Amino acid sequence: xxxxxxxxxxxxxxxxxxxxxxxxxxxxxxxxxxxxxxxxxxxxxxxxxxxxxxxxxxxxxxxxxxxxxxxxxxxxxxxxxxxxxxxxxxxxxxxxxxxxxxxxxxxxxxxxxxxxxxxxxxxxxxxxxxxxxxxxxxxxxxxxxxxxxxxxxxxxxxxxxxxxxxxxxxxxxxxxxxxxxxxxxxxxxxxxxxxxxxxxxxxxxxxxxxxxxxxxxxxxxxxxxxxxxxxxxxxxxxxxxxxxxxxxxxxxxxxxxxxxxxxxxxxxxxxxxxxxxxxxxxxxxxxxxxxxxxxxxxxxxxxxxxxxxxxxxxxxxxxxxxxxxxxxxxxxxxxxxxxxxxxxxxxxxxxxxxxxxxxxxxxxxxxxxxxxxxxxxxxxxxxxxxxxxxxxxxxxxxxxxxxxxxxxxxxxx
Numbered sequence: 001x002x003x004x005x006x007x008x009x010x011x012x013x014x015x016x017x018x019x020x021x022x023x024x025x026x027x028x029x030x031x032x033x034x035x036x037x038x039x040x041x042x043x044x045x046x047x048x049x050x051x052x053x054x055x056x057x058x059x060x061x062x063x064x065x066x067x068x069x070x071x072x073x074x075x076x077x078x079x080x081x082x083x084x085x086x087x088x089x090x091x092x093x094x095x096x097x098x099x100x101x102x103x104x105x106x107x108x109x110x111x112x113x114x115x116x117x118x119x120x121x122x123x124x125x126x127x128x129x130x131x132x133x134x135x136x137x138x139x140x141x142x143x144x145x146x147x148x149x150x151x152x153x154x155x156x157x158x159x160x161x162x163x164x165x166x167x168x169x170x171x172x173x174x175x176x177x178x179x180x181x182x183x184x185x186x187x188x189x190x191x192x193x194x195x196x197x198x199x200x201x202x203x204x205x206x207x208x209x210x211x212x213x214x215x216x217x218x219x220x221x222x223x224x225x226x227x228x229x230x231x232x233x234x235x236x237x238x239x240x241x242x243x244x245x246x247x248x249x250x251x252x253x254x255x256x257x258x259x260x261x262x263x264x265x266x267x268x269x270x271x272x273x274x275x276x277x278x279x280x281x282x283x284x285x286x287x288x289x290x291x292x293x294x295x296x297x298x299x300x301x302x303x304x305x306x307x308x309x310x311x312x313x314x315x316x317x318x319x320x321x322x323x324x325x326x327x328x329x330x331x332x333x334x335x336x337x338x339x340x341x342x343x344x345x346x347x348x349x350x351x352x353x354x355x356x357x358x359x360x361x362x363x364x365x366x367x368x369x370x371x372x373x374x375x376x377x378x379x380x381x382x383x384x385x386x387x388x389x390x391x392x393x394x395x396x397x398x399x400x401x402x403x404x405x406x407x408x409x410x411x412x413x
Contacts, residue, residue, distance in 0.1 A: 025267035025282035026213065028081045028115035031259065033217040036351035037116055037295075042303045042358075052354060054120030054298035056305055059113050060142035060151045061122060061291060063106035064130040065099040066092050069271040070106055073278055077111045077269045086114045087121040091141060093134070094126045098273035102130065107270045108283045109154055109291040117295035120302075123148065132157070139169055143179060149301045149311040152294035153183040153203075154287035156195030159234045163196045170202040171315065178313035180297045182206060184286035185254040186229030190342070194253045199233040202315040204297075204322070205253040206289035208260015209334060209347060222347055224334050225261040228286060230254055230342040239315075241323045246341050254344045255322065257334060258289035296350055300357035307358060321360035330356050 032038045040052030074086055088110060106124060113122055123145060127138035135155065142151050151170075157163070170181040185207040186195040198205030208228040214220040232250035239251055246252050259266070265284030271277065297318060301311040312318045322345060325331065330353035331346035 025265055025280070026211075026259070027267060028083065028112075030213055030217060031266060032116065034211070034213055034219050035258075035347070036349045036353075037299075039351035040299055040303075040354050042306045044306060050306070051119075052299045052302060054117030054295060055302050056119075057117070057149050057298040057301045057311070058121040058123060058145070058147040059117065059291070059294050059298050060145060060148045061106065061109045061113060061124050061294075062127065062135065062138050062142060062151065062153045062155070063102055063109065063124060064094070064127040064135060064138075064155075065097050065102045066094040066126050066273075067103040067106045067124075068098065068273055069103070069275075069278065070110060070124065073107050073269045073271050074111055074114065076278065078114070080269070081115065083115060083118050086110075086118075088114075089121070089123045091123060091125045091138075093128045093138060093141065095128075097129065099130075100272050103273050104268075104270050104281075104283065105154055105287060108266075108268045108288060109152060111268055112266060112288060113152065113291035113295050115295075116292055117298045120295065120298045121147065130155075136166070136169060143169075143173055143176070146176065148179060149177055150180045150182065150294045150297045152291045153181065153197060154285075154290045156184065156186045156198060156229075159194060159196050159199060161235055163200070163235060166197070167200050167202050170197055170200050172313050178301075178311040178317065180204060180294075180312050180314040180318040182290050182294045182297065184290045187227050187260075187285050187287075188229050189227045190230055192229055193231040194233045194236075194251075195229055196233075198229075198253050199236050199251055201236055201239040201251055201319075204293060204314060204318060205255045205344075206286055206293050207254030207257040207342075207344060208284070208286040208289055209257045209343070210261035211259045211264045219332070222332065222334060224257070224337045224343050228254070228257065228260055228342075239319070241320045245323055245326060245345075252341045252344075254286075255319065256289075256293060256331075256344045257347050258292045260284050260286050260289055293348070296348055296353065297357070299350070300354045303354060303358035309358070312357065312360075313362075316362055317360060318357070321357050324360070325353065325356045328352070328356070 041049045125138045125142045128134040172179045182204045183198040185198045185205045197203045208225040210225045211222045212220045236251040262284040265282040268283045333346045334343035337343035
């Protein structure tokens, strides 16, 4: 992201979350059962079986600013839901700087990554601020941690012509175990189109659905959430893994979906910065789908480790593997999505999806987008960075009526 004179960043005015406690927030047990997490198990070398829970894997979560109540809130959440104690490390790059919206984001992301992959270790990397430079520094910090196998990013940039210069940031570093990068598609509906990095060919983009669960625990209905951002990228060409999925010239988002509508959201325990009293709230948004899919990838990587395979690399393995499973029982298609690609491949049937990811071998036609790949763009050091890089923003869809006020232009980096 270099030092460019007079670079500006856009700082959106954010409508805060509605403080509310609803009885309709889904619990971890209900979500696990609805999406098939509960049925995943792996064979061991001694002939036994182990539960698919992300054991041996590390999920990195990117947020901005410090959440001083993260660990205490997580403890309340775990105890209330009968979850094991979480292995969480906080990499605080923000010092004492806090932000209430980002604090609610990190609370939800950590609690639900742990709820769905309860044996996986979690590293929360708190960026110094939500400027583009600081958030990318947090991504770099996360991808350099040796044990990390999946990175969750619940934020988005407005797309820019120069965004391809940053695609290499969402790839596995040389000599590192495979990493999958996951990002929320956005909560502004179809009008705003694709957001970056969900639209990067190196990133798994996750949209949102409205989910009604039946009394027996299964999914009674699942439809595309009206505020789930979707559509073709303005600048990213169609990657090879989408060639059989859609015929347009641009990469489409999202790739997959998960529960996103806050009216059918999940329970989160949250204490705002500066407060000593927490409460149960119902949150969702495509922000929930990012850590949820990170948990799915962590469980698949657990199975691959038990099978003597390496963890999945996003652009060369995870994304091609998911598209190779299109139309199978690994996904629940979302009825009524217009266009059909608006819900991507669909919602996960984790019990059927994970074995497909465990068995996948690298497709020779799939190549990462970045330095060293054929027809890749020049590296950032050889290509000027974009003149203006919008600041990534926490997605607002966890409120009942998410919306953005007009952005204001702030001083440069």
